[in-house]
Amino acid sequence: xxxxxxxxxxxxxxxxxxxxxxxxxxxxxxxxxxxxxxxxxxxxxxxxxxxxxxxxxxxxxxxxxxxxxxxxxxxxxxxxxxxxxxxxxxxxxxxxxxxxxxxxxxxxxxxxxxxxxxxxxxxxxxxxxxxxxxxxxxxxxxxxxxxxxxxxxxxxxxxxxxxxxxxxxxxxxxxxxxxxxxxxxxxxxxxxxxxxxxxxxxxxxxxxxxxxxxxxxxxxxxxxxxxxxxxxxxxxxxxxxxxxxxxxxxxxxxxxxxxxxxxxxxxxxxxxxxxxxxxxxxx
Numbered sequence: 418x419x420x421x422x423x424x425x426x427x428x429x430x431x432x433x434x435x436x437x438x439x440x441x442x443x444x445x446x447x448x449x450x451x452x453x454x455x456x457x458x459x460x461x462x463x464x465x466x467x468x469x470x471x472x473x474x475x476x477x478x479x480x481x482x483x484x485x486x487x488x489x490x491x492x493x494x495x496x497x498x499x500x501x502x503x504x505x506x507x508x509x510x511x512x513x514x515x516x517x518x519x520x521x522x523x524x525x526x527x528x529x530x531x532x533x534x535x536x537x538x539x540x541x542x543x544x545x546x547x548x549x550x551x552x553x554x555x556x557x558x559x560x561x562x563x564x565x566x567x568x569x570x571x572x573x574x575x576x577x578x579x580x581x582x583x584x585x586x587x588x589x590x591x592x593x594x595x596x597x598x599x600x601x602x603x604x605x606x607x608x609x610x611x612x613x614x615x616x617x618x619x620x621x622x623x624x625x626x627x628x629x630x631x632x633x634x635x636x637x638x639x640x641x642x643x644x645x646x647x648x649x650x651x652x653x654x655x656x657x658x659x660x661x662x663x664x665x666x667x668x669x670x671x672x673x674x675x676x677x678x679x680x681x682x683x684x685x686x687x688x689x690x691x692x693x694x695x696x697x698x699x700x
Contacts, residue, residue: 489517500552500664501526508545525559534567534584543582543591544635546571547602550579551632551659602635608676609633609654613692616656619667623658632659639674647689650674653682 482490491497494512501524505512511529518525532538546569549558555573567585574580584590610616616633623631637653656668671680671689681695682688690698 487518487520489521491515491517498663500659501549503664504545504548504552523557523559524553525561527561527563530562530565530567534565539591540638542569544602544638546582546591547579548634551634552664554659555579605635605652605654605672605676606633609656609670609672609679612679613670616668616670619656629658629660629665632657632664636669647671647680651680 482492484490492514494502494514497515502512505526505528509531513527513529516525516527517523532541534542546560549560550571550573555576555578557570557572559571560569561567570583572580572583581588582591610620610633620631620633623629633654633656635652636655637648639650639652640648643649651671651673654670654672655666656670657664657666666684669682669684671682672678679692680689681692683690683695
């Protein structure tokens, strides 16, 4: 009987020992697999993090750079905002790049001009250079069209006027037409300011303004070929505010070629009104 009991106890001990061994082996295998999975996951995350970092770095790259001589080059013109850009865009002139020289105070605009530089277009380019000078705060600047072999340098004075326009080193190329156009423009601006009290007040208010200044210029010249009476016989005068990075239009007026009539031009409705009608509509 004792012998049978001893045999039973021995068998039970053997079964228990086998179960413990199996459990230990399973636990060890599970732990090993878990560690392996963690290592793989860690490796995968590290790889993913490295990839994301690379993409982020590529995404923040820009199309601007500074040359060895300190010039700041803007090649991504689409993200560049400036009043001058609006003028070029209006005239269908493509800006290829902008190079800012002399501590970013002298811009060189590399463009593709939309019209030929010839005698017929001298007045057009004189007016355009004046508009750009105004939009650029009357800082000196340069316009280059390599495809046309054109290099136009504009020198300003007193931050309120153009001193000279040089075309391919010829300082006399624009001289005659420039003087005529600028003289006529000044005549029209003076006529408008003297005869429209709202414009006179607008100019006076901005005389000592440090954040913006009054901007008044001839926006459109009479077109003899047009069948539209107003386009054929009237100048359009732009009146607005010029800030450092944008412009805001306030008024537009039409003055006839004989300089004896001023109309208000409602751009939203493409409508011309007498000054009396315009003032009445504001009440």
